[in-house]
Amino acid sequence: MKPTILHVAERAQVSKATVSRVLNRNPQVKEEIKERVLQAIEELGYHPSAIARNLATSRTNMIGLILPDITNPYFPVLARGIEDAAHRLGYALFISNTDNDPKLEREYIHKMVEQQVGGIVLISSILDEETVNDLNSLRTPIVLCDRVIANTSFDAVLIDDYKAAYEAVNCLIGQGHTRIAHLAGPKDIQSADNRKNGYLDAMREANLEPFISVGEFSYESGLHQMGSVIDEYHPTALFASNDLLALGAMQEIHRRGMSVPEDVAIIGCDDIPFSRMSRPLLSTISIPAYQIGVTAVQLLDDQMKGVSSGAKNVIMEHKLIHRETCGGVDQK
């Protein structure tokens, strides 16, 4: 049986209230008594119950993180930013993977609400109407990452996917490429869609014929899709909606005996750790994932403390990183 505050109180010959006071660093406790209490705590190996405290104060120091898949190399850095910020602010962090399943998403949101988390960082790209209604009916603060929802008032921290893609494609165009293919991510993922539109507009403005292959945000998908893209379109350049796709495509290009960037130049997106390890080094759009995480938690904390001044969308800066796969400027 774990010791409770009462056991400590008895052993230290004081009341529960006094023990509670030293627990909460209330200064007005006589030094001598404080010592006694501390000693009792030590001797019993007592740990206060956060649960009981939370119930008594009707607030908790827990927040939740719901994301698609920690196994996708983009997320660990983001998650780390969130976790570091959370701990710095004194929160414990719940985590759940949804695999982009809206049903699971709702289930986990409810679970966390039931756990009485003070707020949730939600990384979801596929919020359907039902989930949004759900969210709106919650009394729990929420901050979104990588996604906005029209007609709602959730804080969000984002990057400008459209512009990032637009810039990347224009970089390729600037190098004289005319046959630039695009490996797109799932159409129901907002960032994938925005990137696709950036690609499309850049191509359109340059009067170039676009070619899009839609797939998953995965290495395997890049590998498989690139085959038919090459056969059907003979691209000299590629803009991939994320680095995993880009890396898969590169592998396929190599397997066909072609080389990067000579035969096909490539620009990816995300700047996952492995893009700095591949051969050749992947040129990509760098997204400040860690900072996004930190910012999200700060927004959440503001909301939880009631400091929030209405719904905020924070747009983080992206940056096109010229490494080796895009040819041209070589300023790695």
Place this chain on the structure above:
Amino acid sequence: MKPTILHVAERAQVSKATVSRVLNRNPQVKEEIKERVLQAIEELGYHPSAIARNLATSRTNMIGLILPDITNPYFPVLARGIEDAAHRLGYALFISNTDNDPKLEREYIHKMVEQQVGGIVLISSILDEETVNDLNSLRTPIVLCDRVIANTSFDAVLIDDYKAAYEAVNCLIGQGHTRIAHLAGPKDIQSADNRKNGYLDAMREANLEPFISVGEFSYESGLHQMGSVIDEYHPTALFASNDLLALGAMQEIHRRGMSVPEDVAIIGCDDIPFSRMSRPLLSTISIPAYQIGVTAVQLLDDQMKGVSSGAKNVIMEHKLIHRETCGGVDQK
């Protein structure tokens, strides 16, 4: 103000107890009343407070995961296994990164105990004496991953690092290599140490001169260390203590205009996702990270339910994967 069980009770014209019964799927509630309660719940957007429930039942459905760094590509898969198993068993999961800092480790363990988690999965390679004492004084079930502690009774799920390394090195020896270097991980990390010993024994038995370079478990470390290893030892083969090191080493080898596996054959360890994306594909020792996670949670669950039959060490199977960097047998 969030609705409580009392609000639901009033609205449904029943007592708290009855609401509690339908919440807990107690079968002996008249269908009609159950409907009324359910409707009231719906209308109020009521979510039961896990906190209050936990206090009342004096047990929680939360468990904790403490690991070094989710950003290290070995861990996301392990974490995913843990999370999936946890959710399947109805647990919510706390997560904390320690960066291998013993102080942080203890801090997080205490925090989780205070949160009243039912158990903790601890992935720590550097448990110092103080932490072990700490752990022993806890009344919270703990399962270790990738590490045993002498004279303690914690369940652990492991792989045989010594044997894995021994086999990998012998594979290299079998291919005729005589100058096989080893990139070791931090000496205070048990698995790194075991792998180093496996390397050492294999070399010794074959009467070969070993060469070890100790560093961090990182890509950058591999990159930097490999330079001097080449200069000082001129290896024709390398066994790296993990894949990140192997990948870094490979990059350095390429930068010097040499090739893999022709000039230097490489075997890594962990089989992180990137090892299937590198060029050439990395030969490595595959560790069933996901399964390790699942198993750890099962052991924890057993302990929490009191089904545990004494301290258990579960050894998972590793497997040497011949891909492209080790030359010889090419059975990718």
Place this chain on the structure above:
DNA sequence: CTGAAAGCGCTAACAA
């Protein structure tokens, strides 16, 4: 089949 009431471990007035 349903209600009343005690209590989980702690905090927070209010007294003393």
Place this chain on the structure above:
DNA sequence: TTGTTAGCGCTTTCAG
């Protein structure tokens, strides 16, 4: 400066 006491929201006997 310390103690007393009433809850926080829920579960769980025990009656009815």
